[in-house]
Amino acid sequence: MRFINKWSYSCAKGLSQMLDEDHQKKALYYYGFQIALGSIVKAVILVAVSFALGAMLPALTISLAFALLRKAAGGYHMKTYGKCLFVTMVLFISAALIAQYTYQYWSILCLAGFIGLTFFTGMYILIKYAPRDTPNRLITDAREKRKFKIISVIYMLVWLVLSMLLTAIGIKLYAISLCFGILPELFGITPAGHSFFEKIEYGLGRKKQKHLIKT
Template identity: 30%
Template structure:
């Protein structure tokens, strides 16, 4: 359904000569990403409202989208797989945050942040076969991903020790960074394209 919707939008743009037919596949892929991101975001926000975890949900979504847009990594074959994986990551993080005592969150959160930052700093960006990157794009996304992860990691590390944000927010963000680092490692372990530049 998602693929068909993206193809329909692209067809309309090609028919009206807004885009060139040679760029059709790129636009289909781009529309699939946009539509799936919006759908998953709306679903997670509804779940956050139902579970009374709107603030944690917003921090999860923001961290996830910001980092995933520059790190690359594993992508499910179909939208349904992406939907399920993202939802399971989100629910797992909420459950872990709920079950873990606050006194352990700072130590574990900092471990997650340090390990995940190292992984993302070293491996990003990891290409997806549907969206290959030129050498200039690799350099650009490597720089962006490194700056982004260092800024987020620094803010969360300070947050853990100064209480300028709640321990739950800091821990959710550290878990989200961990999840993204795992999604970054998967294609590398499977022998996919990676950039160590």
Template identity: 25%
Template sequence: MIRNWSNKLAESIYSSSDRAYSVPVLAYGIQIVLSSLIKAALLLFIAWITSTFWTTLIAAFSFSVLRTFSGGVHCTTYGRCLGTSLLFFPFFGWLTIVSYPWYLKNEFVFFSLFFLYSLSVIWIWVPGKWDTKHLTHSDWTFKGRSVLLIFIIFSILYILPIESYTEVPVLLSVIMGWMFQLFTVTPAGYNTIGAIDKRFSKIFERRNIHA
């Protein structure tokens, strides 16, 4: 459906423009934008109705920023990626809220575990696989160092009293998104997301059979 919309919109832009656009390239770009907008709208809607809007938004943003440099497992289709996102991000938004009182009482222990976990994953598995992208050695080095730099900056900012100015558990939300993204570059993450992807595949196959 999104592909059809993208093709029609690309053809419309091509026919009404004086510039020589490549329709397939234009349609592909439109498809990416529409897919991202639909995913964001559905995710924020679910976060809103579950009263986890800000924690889900921050966790998803943290996840996305880190993913730009770290790579990681991907679902095989847009629909499965959408389903996985709608499954995990509101969950982490909710988990942030319910675990916040414990986090405040054990902040040093929590951050110590987070620090060791992040440093270990970054050192061993970052950057993760990039599907069909072929990264050069310099690309891998750049992305690995970028993730490490982001982690160091966040660790420094962690000591600042950010949450004293807001009622939203900002730092814990960031950590939730960060930990989930780092999980997706580990073997366990690939296995988990792969299993969910296959499960969604079976569900869609059953629906097609009964349709």
């Protein structure tokens, strides 16, 4: 979004002038402000929309589960903030609504099976593909790759214990939300996931171009 870029540039410019920094430092500040402001805007929109739809808590659980795994495993990254925001909101809000309004129909056995399937599929994907580079974090060192892969696997083990514990004590809404949180992240680090999100990004770009031509 343009206002994120403008705010980030203004903040970076002001900070670099105040500290008497060079252009290279200003670019670093600009990048940092983009991430910080973008995250705040994304969080505010997610909370507002999910609250209005009555699914705020599962939406927050989904986003947290997604973000923690993404930190270690990487994944596909949209080229513009607007596209990233749109796709993220569609995925998270849709998943939150499904979790909120279907959890009471899940039996303990079905949910345990879903968690087990997600876990074993996730472990295979992480061992085979994680970590995937992002534009913000290019991993070339073999030791770094091994470290992030191990962290990803540990995360899945913790995720499994927590999900099963929630299921055992009957808190099915959050167990389902934890599943829905990591599924798009796992998909996003596979070659099929990259191809899928690339097509979505390309499609959104074409729609925007057609709209600009018409106007």
